[in-house]
Amino acid sequence: xxxxxxxxxxxxxxxxxxxxxxxxxxxxxxxxxxxxxxxxxxxxxxxxxxxxxxxxxxxxxxxxxxxxxxxxxxxxxxxxxxxxxxxxxxxxxxxxxxxxxxxxxxxxxxxxxxxxxxxxxxxx
Numbered sequence: 001x002x003x004x005x006x007x008x009x010x011x012x013x014x015x016x017x018x019x020x021x022x023x024x025x026x027x028x029x030x031x032x033x034x035x036x037x038x039x040x041x042x043x044x045x046x047x048x049x050x051x052x053x054x055x056x057x058x059x060x061x062x063x064x065x066x067x068x069x070x071x072x073x074x075x076x077x078x079x080x081x082x083x084x085x086x087x088x089x090x091x092x093x094x095x096x097x098x099x100x101x102x103x104x105x106x107x108x109x110x111x112x113x114x115x116x117x118x119x120x121x122x123x124x
Contacts, residue, residue: 009121016115023104030100040099045090 037081 005121005124009118009123012118012121013115014118016111016113016118019111019113019114020108023107024038027100029102037093037096039093039096041092043092 026035030037
């Protein structure tokens, strides 16, 4: 029974080290640019398709439009300007990096638990 605990402890320790090492290796490849970030979030086609309408055109037609039309056009203009400042692909890239970081942290924590259990069995 003692040898079985030692063998099982060593196997769990090796498994824990592998579970810790793999996400760290993948993260390093992402940092070096050798691998792309896993895609958890993707931009929907046409999501940021704003009409090209200038503010001058809106001012010229302001008297002829209803309140709802003015609101829609203003949202369109604001959305277009914000999409220039925060491109959707950059936001998606940031969300993908955050999601990968959370998943990698979970793997590192889980691998640490496996390794810790293996060390306890190895010592017992």
